[in-house]
Amino acid sequence: MIPMIEMQNICVSFRSEQQEKVFGASRKQVLFDVSLSLPKGSCLGILGESGSGKSTLGRVLCGLLKPEKGQVLLDGMSVYRSRQGKRALQNRLSVVFQDYTTSANPRFLIRDVIGEGIRARQRREGIALNYEKEVTRLLDLVGLEASFAGRFPHQLSGGQLQRVCIARAVACKPELILFDEAISSLDTHTQVQIMDLLKELKERLDLTYAFITHDLTAVTYMCDNVLFLYQGRVTEQIAVERLAETKDEYALRLLHSIIDFEA
Amino acid sequence: MLQRFLHHKTAVATVSLVLLVALIGIFAPWIAPNDPLATDIINKFAPYSAEYPLGTDNLGRCLLSRMIYGIRPTLGLAVLTMLGTICLGALMGLLAGYFRGWIEEVIMRVVDVMLSFPSQVMVFAVVALLGVSVQNVIIANVFIKWAWYARMIRTGVMQHRNSNYVLFSRCIGTPERFVLLRHLVPSIASDLAVLASLDVGWAIINISTLSFLGLGVQAPTPEWGAMLNEAKNVMTSNPTQMIVPGIAIVVLVSAFNLMGDALRDVLDPKEVSE
Numbered sequence: 188m189i190p191m192i193e194m195q196n197i198c199v200s201f202r203s204e205q206q207e208k209v210f211g212a213s214r215k216q217v218l219f220d221v222s223l224s225l226p227k228g229s230c231l232g233i234l235g236e237s238g239s240g241k242s243t244l245g246r247v248l249c250g251l252l253k254p255e256k257g258q259v260l261l262d263g264m265s266v267y268r269s270r271q272g273k274r275a276l277q278n279r280l281s282v283v284f285q286d287y288t289t290s291a292n293p294r295f296l297i298r299d300v301i302g303e304g305i306r307a308r309q310r311r312e313g314i315a316l317n318y319e320k321e322v323t324r325l326l327d328l329v330g331l332e333a334s335f336a337g338r339f340p341h342q343l344s345g346g347q348l349q350r351v352c353i354a355r356a357v358a359c360k361p362e363l364i365l366f367d368e369a370i371s372s373l374d375t376h377t378q379v380q381i382m383d384l385l386k387e388l389k390e391r392l393d394l395t396y397a398f399i400t401h402d403l404t405a406v407t408y409m410c411d412n413v414l415f416l417y418q419g420r421v422t423e424q425i426a427v428e429r430l431a432e433t434k435d436e437y438a439l440r441l442l443h444s445i446i447d448f449e450a
Numbered sequence: 451m452l453q454r455f456l457h458h459k460t461a462v463a464t465v466s467l468v469l470l471v472a473l474i475g476i477f478a479p480w481i482a483p484n485d486p487l488a489t490d491i492i493n494k495f496a497p498y499s500a501e502y503p504l505g506t507d508n509l510g511r512c513l514l515s516r517m518i519y520g521i522r523p524t525l526g527l528a529v530l531t532m533l534g535t536i537c538l539g540a541l542m543g544l545l546a547g548y549f550r551g552w553i554e555e556v557i558m559r560v561v562d563v564m565l566s567f568p569s570q571v572m573v574f575a576v577v578a579l580l581g582v583s584v585q586n587v588i589i590a591n592v593f594i595k596w597a598w599y600a601r602m603i604r605t606g607v608m609q610h611r612n613s614n615y616v617l618f619s620r621c622i623g624t625p626e627r628f629v630l631l632r633h634l635v636p637s638i639a640s641d642l643a644v645l646a647s648l649d650v651g652w653a654i655i656n657i658s659t660l661s662f663l664g665l666g667v668q669a670p671t672p673e674w675g676a677m678l679n680e681a682k683n684v685m686t687s688n689p690t691q692m693i694v695p696g697i698a699i700v701v702l703v704s705a706f707n708l709m710g711d712a713l714r715d716v717l718d719p720k721e722v723s724e
Contacts, residue, residue, distance in 0.1 A: 249621045250621065251617060251620060251621065274623065277621065277622055277623030278623065280621065280622070281621065281622055282617070282618055282621045282622075284614040284617070284618070286614060289613045289614045289615065290614040290615060290618065291615055292615045292632075292633055292636075292637075294636050294637070300615075303618075303619065303622075303624060303628075304622065306624075306628075307622045307623065307624060355618070356618075359622050361622075
């Protein structure tokens with residue numbers, strides 16, 4: 188299968204906060220030689236503990252952070268090399284963040300929150316959409332009533348707001364959606380509901396998912412492939428069905444912890 | 451928010467006082483009992499009377515009328531100064547805070563230079579350079595004050611630029627204009643309103659100071675600082691002439707300062723310690 192998006196030998200480092208010398212420029216490397224590929228229509232889980240660099244990887248993937256080394260290829264075109272590449276990525280990618288409380292501008296009505304996605308689609312496709320109708324359709328798509336459009340983000344529960352964020356992400360008609368810990372801050376019951384919704388949307392809209400999380404159960408529920416990230420390095424990439432055969436130490440530890448928990 | 455505003459006594463009192471003063475200034479021709487420029491030399495230094503409710507000055511002009519007309523340049527110029535300052539400061543702060551990189555470096559180094567001069571001296575220098583006129587006083591005040599605002603606004607913008615809703619906008623390629631005007635400007639607007647209302651007081655004092663020194667509003671235009679200047683020669687023989695504009699300045703500036711504090715409490719309830 189031809190990969191839709193591909194990352195080749197990505198290295199990222201940040202300037203350290205505490206420098207040894209006055210004008211020191213020592214850097215802390217966060218990602219080491221990360222490579223991954225994401226075929227169209229698949230769902231890749233990126234699994235790692237806190238500080239493993241998975242959110243940084245997400246930033247690189249959605250075009251917000253230019254890596255020092257390596258490149259991100261979208262259908263063979265380099266994203267960070269040219270303006271067109273970046274534009275192409277922006278047109279095809281959308282994102283849902285972990286912290287739903289800051290995901291929506293608190294001064295916007297839900298209508299305007301989703302409207303931003305709709306506007307992006309209008310601009311790209313050069314068409315005029317019926318605003319109200321489109322908002323209602325999208326809210327319906329994520330299982331919310333049309334009356335939510337006139338509310339403010341703080342008047343919604345976490346699960347509802349995360350659904351709004353998904354509606355917003357879908358509104359710009361992307362091909363690829365990146366979920367940065369999108370379900371981690373919800374309770375288990377809501378998590379399952381949201382994941383079911385995502386599965387359904389994936390089928391209906393023919394989407395590709397990249398799923399950043401620290402929750403192995405969620406990954407096995409949603410994804411086709413898993414990529415383990417440990418201290419900035421990819422330790423293993425494996426299909427979900429073959430997860431039991433993993434040799435990777437960190438993956439094994441995670442697996443055991445779940446088994447212990449369930450036993 | 452309106453509810454919280456109405457419950458805050460200081461906010462209601464100061465805002466209504468300021469609005470009242472502004473209205474009196476706007477409707478000055480209908481409210482003032484006399485022409486503020488008409489001299490009546492026979493009646494100079496007149497005490498309180500029905501014709502001149504607060505007496506007259508050294509040229510026999512009605513003090514109350516002059517004070518009422520004086521609202522226009524005093525308050526009007528102060529508000530104009532603040533508008534100019536905020537526009538310039540907000541623009542620079544937004545650019546520096548949002549785009550970062552070399553744009554930020556250039557703007558912030560200019561700001562550092564501006565802030566390292568004593569502000570009064572800068573005002574005098576600008577007025578001396580451009581000539582004595584009202585217009586130049588405003589330019590001078592905007593010129594020294596914008597840097598201060600640029601720095602405040604940059605900090606505010608930097609807090610919000612990494613919030614998830616801005617990141618989402620950048621991810622899907624929303625135009626920068628939309629991000630700046632719809633996301634960032636409203637986020638810093640309340641901070642800005644508080645700062646601005648505090649600083650209107652500063653602007654009033656500054657303009658009055660310059661007028662007092664003869665560098666701002668010129669005679670015979672009634673301006674409170676200029677009125678004080680005229681009154682200083684007759685300070686002992688006719689103290690009313692000095693007390694009237696003096697108290698007016700003190701009251702209005704205090705009202706603006708209190709209003710700034712009160713607005714902060716109203717707009718940001720987290721700041722109130724209770």
